[in-house]
Amino acid sequence: MTKVRLGIIGIGNIGIHHIKIIADGQTPDIELSAAADILPQQREWASQFLGADFPVYKDGSELINKAKVDAVLIAVPHYGHPDLSIEAFNAGLHVLCEKPGGVYTKKVREMHEAAEKSGKVFAMMFNQRTNSRYKKMRELVTGGSLGAIMRTSWIITDWFRTEAYYTSGGWRGTWDGEGGGVLLNQSPHQLDMFQWICGMPSRVRAFCHEGKWHNIEVEDDVTAYFEYPNGATGTFITSTGETPGTNRFEICMENGKIVNDSGSDLTVYRLAANQREFCKTSKDCYAAPECTVEKPEIEDDNPQHTGVMRSFAEHILRGEPLVAKGQEGINALSLSNAMHLSSWLGKTIEIPFDEDLFLAELNKRRNK
């Protein structure tokens, strides 16, 4: 194989975006080989854009079964992600799946099993993982020199969407169409990076406000409080109803603090001593370890979707590392499922949570 022959399933906003990247020659290892959509007007767009001879199928199953492809990129609404991925794995194809992995973790586990069984490559479109600021944050946290995490806080409210956004597609903003709101559609990126950088919390109490800023069924405003296995605490605040939004991610650690505010440079505060030890041994009531401030250099390069697609193909062809393994997608989804469940039941939820209970609660809302 010299190029990965890729079929794109779902020719909506994001599918079109991916098609254009490939057509533009930005992913030299990928050959765009097929596309599929259940809507005639989307297929029509593809035929016009890619030429009348380009193979366009009327749905994902048909593409998987008939097209000459090595891999598929799944970009349909959320509920379709696991089933189509499973079908593709069973047909011996590699899969690059849009976030979220699915709507509920129980289903996503079946997707993992199918991937495992097939031995094929499974990758997630976590395109924000290519952002150098977050890569640097992860390096700083996992590198160890800053010690254990004591507190995390991410305010990510710069996802403002108008009412027109939600009325632009009938599936949007509904439990049955989308399976959630800002937690399933906008914030999976940050939830993924939150756990990628800081690890998974063990408990959550969330307050999800449904239809607060928009005429929708699902949540558009969320505040969540987390506890981590080591006793650290955290908060995650997100909304699609607020402008100008904030994107500020702070991680307090035993030997310092990292602050990433979209309005300023990534900033690292580094202490001359471990603050937990200092706290216990200092004889001065009000003293603190000396602190120096660093502004790490950040690469400008942030290849986003292009980078994820490239690495997917490079991994298939030459074994180079993926941006995000498919199996990692379940963590962000576990966080959002646990947040929903906590808010619905009005109580703190332990992670891992009861996945059957989550599904039963979700289905109550789908079937209303």
Next chain:
Amino acid sequence: MTKVRLGIIGIGNIGIHHIKIIADGQTPDIELSAAADILPQQREWASQFLGADFPVYKDGSELINKAKVDAVLIAVPHYGHPDLSIEAFNAGLHVLCEKPGGVYTKKVREMHEAAEKSGKVFAMMFNQRTNSRYKKMRELVTGGSLGAIMRTSWIITDWFRTEAYYTSGGWRGTWDGEGGGVLLNQSPHQLDMFQWICGMPSRVRAFCHEGKWHNIEVEDDVTAYFEYPNGATGTFITSTGETPGTNRFEICMENGKIVNDSGSDLTVYRLAANQREFCKTSKDCYAAPECTVEKPEIEDDNPQHTGVMRSFAEHILRGEPLVAKGQEGINALSLSNAMHLSSWLGKTIEIPFDEDLFLAELNKRRNK
């Protein structure tokens, strides 16, 4: 009366601080006329600093009953604030009380009644209200041009204290001595300004971690989630176990946003249209109202304790406005009482809350 004759009750860290301000001539309308402390070594300090003839009493009651004073400044440990204030009012004295007003609101109400009945001046030492940044924030929020509040967030973790701080006084860090931790000792200032600027929330769910960073009974790490009567949400995060701390207060409003980060200028984001209306009427899915950024000029002058004492005397002598009326102290305390109660009971608490229940829960912890 040409000067207010003031007696200072409590010659501890903060009482000494106040004595030095007055002795230094910074409060021309105040004549330092008496001091009291139950500890001989503190009385000794006062006699040495103020001269052997200076009237020093062995406790607050003696000062109130015997000293020639018009007013008292109460700077004893928290539990003593209401009783001494009540005694002073009953003796016809004006009262300037250190924060918090007391440890539980039920008791503080008695203090308000005594103040009312006496007709004397009652003021609280909320010295951070003289900070021009917060005065400006209040002006911006209450001025109306930014519209209704949608979300608040205050991370105020720059109260790092070592273990030595808590062992420096036996009363520190205990339910019976101090009645609380960071919420009663360090953060009352911010809780006061939080309500002064944004108004009182109607519900709270708090997570107070007791003895988390120090070997103490009380909380030294708190995350609280609030809901306001208009549906807005908020968070308040504080700790004495974290360095370098953060002090970042953000208020999102219908027509903009205010961000006060101690590391940068006070920043106001002002929208060209009300975002709630824009959200409902825009035909563009991803558009938002135009936003301009302002950095309001802030007076350098922040007279802190000196300012509060001056205004107290000026109010008594010439009716000029107080920095903080005594009656306003109960709001910050209501917030912290509600936060404690929520954390102890593990549930959301409506404000106003059950004050008898709070007291019963507090007493359980005092009597352990």
